[in-house]
Amino acid sequence: MIDFIKEFCSFLVNRKKYWLIPIIIILLLLSLLIVLSQGTALAPFIYSIF
Numbered sequence: 940m941i942d943f944i945k946e947f948c949s950f951l952v953n954r955k956k957y958w959l960i961p962i963i964i965i966l967l968l969l970s971l972l973i974v975l976s977q978g979t980a981l982a983p984f985i986y987s988i989f
Contacts, residue, residue: 951959 951957
């Protein structure tokens, strides 16, 4: 998995795809939010966001 991340980062730098970095960060944060809040009392609030 770490090799994939290193290769993906080098791809972004070599191909100058810097505009993808904010999209990836937002997707990671949203997925982390969903995983951490699964089954908690925050679920109704998260569902209202989407």
